[in-house]
Amino acid sequence: MSPLRRFLRTPEAIAGAILLGALVAMALIAPLLFPGDPQAIAGPALLPPFQDWSLPLGTDRLGRDVLAELFHGARTSIAVGLAAAVAALAIGSVVGTLAGFAGGLVDEVLMRITDAFQTVPSFLLALAFVSVVGPSLGIVVIAIALGTWTGPARIARAEVLSIRERDYVASARAIGMHPLEIAFREVLPNALPPVLAMSSVIVAAAILTEAALSFLGLGDPNRVTWGGMIAEGRAVLRTAPFLSIVPGIALVLTVLGVYLAGEGIVETTAVKRGLS
Amino acid sequence: MSLLTVSNLSKRYRRGGNTVIAVDDISFHIEPGETLALAGPSGSGKSTIARLVLRLIEPDAGGIEFEGDDFLTLHGAALRARRARLQMVFQDPLAAFNPRATVARVLDDPLRIHGIASRAERPRRIAALLERVGLAADLAPRAIHEISGGQRQRVAIARAIATKPSLIVLDEAVSALDVSVRGQILDLLLDLQRQERIAYLFISHDLGVVRALAHRVILLDAGRIAESGDARAVIDAPQSAIGKALVASAPKLKRTTQDAS
Numbered sequence: 001m002s003p004l005r006r007f008l009r010t011p012e013a014i015a016g017a018i019l020l021g022a023l024v025a026m027a028l029i030a031p032l033l034f035p036g037d038p039q040a041i042a043g044p045a046l047l048p049p050f051q052d053w054s055l056p057l058g059t060d061r062l063g064r065d066v067l068a069e070l071f072h073g074a075r076t077s078i079a080v081g082l083a084a085a086v087a088a089l090a091i092g093s094v095v096g097t098l099a100g101f102a103g104g105l106v107d108e109v110l111m112r113i114t115d116a117f118q119t120v121p122s123f124l125l126a127l128a129f130v131s132v133v134g135p136s137l138g139i140v141v142i143a144i145a146l147g148t149w150t151g152p153a154r155i156a157r158a159e160v161l162s163i164r165e166r167d168y169v170a171s172a173r174a175i176g177m178h179p180l181e182i183a184f185r186e187v188l189p190n191a192l193p194p195v196l197a198m199s200s201v202i203v204a205a206a207i208l209t210e211a212a213l214s215f216l217g218l219g220d221p222n223r224v225t226w227g228g229m230i231a232e233g234r235a236v237l238r239t240a241p242f243l244s245i246v247p248g249i250a251l252v253l254t255v256l257g258v259y260l261a262g263e264g265i266v267e268t269t270a271v272k273r274g275l276s
Numbered sequence: 277m278s279l280l281t282v283s284n285l286s287k288r289y290r291r292g293g294n295t296v297i298a299v300d301d302i303s304f305h306i307e308p309g310e311t312l313a314l315a316g317p318s319g320s321g322k323s324t325i326a327r328l329v330l331r332l333i334e335p336d337a338g339g340i341e342f343e344g345d346d347f348l349t350l351h352g353a354a355l356r357a358r359r360a361r362l363q364m365v366f367q368d369p370l371a372a373f374n375p376r377a378t379v380a381r382v383l384d385d386p387l388r389i390h391g392i393a394s395r396a397e398r399p400r401r402i403a404a405l406l407e408r409v410g411l412a413a414d415l416a417p418r419a420i421h422e423i424s425g426g427q428r429q430r431v432a433i434a435r436a437i438a439t440k441p442s443l444i445v446l447d448e449a450v451s452a453l454d455v456s457v458r459g460q461i462l463d464l465l466l467d468l469q470r471q472e473r474i475a476y477l478f479i480s481h482d483l484g485v486v487r488a489l490a491h492r493v494i495l496l497d498a499g500r501i502a503e504s505g506d507a508r509a510v511i512d513a514p515q516s517a518i519g520k521a522l523v524a525s526a527p528k529l530k531r532t533t534q535d536a537s
Contacts, residue, residue, distance in 0.1 A: 167371040170332050175386045175435065176359035186374050 006268050013264025019257025026074040034068035038224050042068070046240050060232055060243050070250055073226040076219075077207050077254060080141055084206035085199050087145035092152025093188060093195050099153070100160030100191075101183040111157070114150045122147025126209055130218045137220045140213060144206045151202070152195045159191035193269070200262020204255045211251055226251050277344060278305040279475050280329065280443055285338030287324055298324040299335070300499040308442060309473040313486040313507060315522065316496030322479045325496075326447045329477060330364055331355065343442065360390045360439035367448035369428035373420040379406070379431055380416040386438040405434040409464060426457035430464065437468060445477045450485060462489055483526045487511045495519045 233243025
């Protein structure tokens, strides 16, 4: 059975794939469907949804098109979620590999640094970092990665500790390979699968953290974000609750989709391992 | 001058509170082009000696002299460069290769690391190495897990001879292979030794194979040398208790020796 068909056998994987597919489609067609600035004023302020079919989801306090903002917000969520997860996985696996492979003092120092990062709540760390450096998309990505690389680092280290005792590592040393090349070319690629299994959790957490930062006004001010939309709608929560509910639902469905698809992938690879 | 001289080598492992003496005051030497076998029951320290000689682990005491130099004082780049002269073939040819590697990559590494061939020249050298160990050159793009166990061990030998070593440590190199393949690999090893004058440190618990391949043998017991001497003389008439036990526990020894002669 092909991996794709095996992946689509479980209902949660199908649900996750549909949700993620919709999100990616939204992000991709946003500039085609809603060309121009999504933050431009498009109609009367506080128009409720389903009244005017040129503005299906209504407008916010300043008269901006909610649907256009939603589509463009999907781009930010995907960009930040993926970039932060890639950064966290990259930092984590490099630190974990170095610590596990080198051992001794290097291991001690790197793992105490990991402990230090892990004891600070990751959201507070992101908050502090963005407040000091200033909000922009790149800084938000770094801030989120700073709080999430410790998990991948620990898993990578544990995996490397078992791999470095294998014969093929001894064999690489015996032919005179440089220790850094052994670590990153022989050991790291084989330590990655369990680390990558964490990626869905990290992507979901990154999307939520980005929304929370934007909600607190620490998102990139030049980009529409779902967190920012919720914060914007909070002021008129009693009179126009849809302004907070619409991006809220989008956020919930996205995180759910990422989780379910991740679960499906883990399930697929687990079946594959069991068969071989 | 001997190729390899090991003197008073010792290695202890500490497990919890107790100390296990894996290798206890072992001395031996290997001449160029010679095969020295280390034989003994499980846990007698055979593999530990192999790893000590290769500097994969560090000894607690003793000396190793290789090609006239003190091998134990080499570090970093100097040690890595000298490793070209001293290669190893492992017991399980599947575990000894990166599971993601292809045959070509496995053979490319030593050529690249020791600067033996330029990038453009390497595919030709890889094909020549494969042919030298009796494999087809078109095996190169295949993944390591796609080829058979016997082919894998031939690739391991090709990798070991890629850097033109003077000594190859064979750690139970034929023990995991089935009998017909084992004979072919032993023939290949004997042929390489005749052609290139490579010395072997041959580690095995199979006295039949030892008798067929080795010039001299050292029988180990609990990390100490129990008996040593000419391979045929020792195996045909063992003097030590462990030697007698090992010979007695090899029921097919007579037939194997007949086949070899």
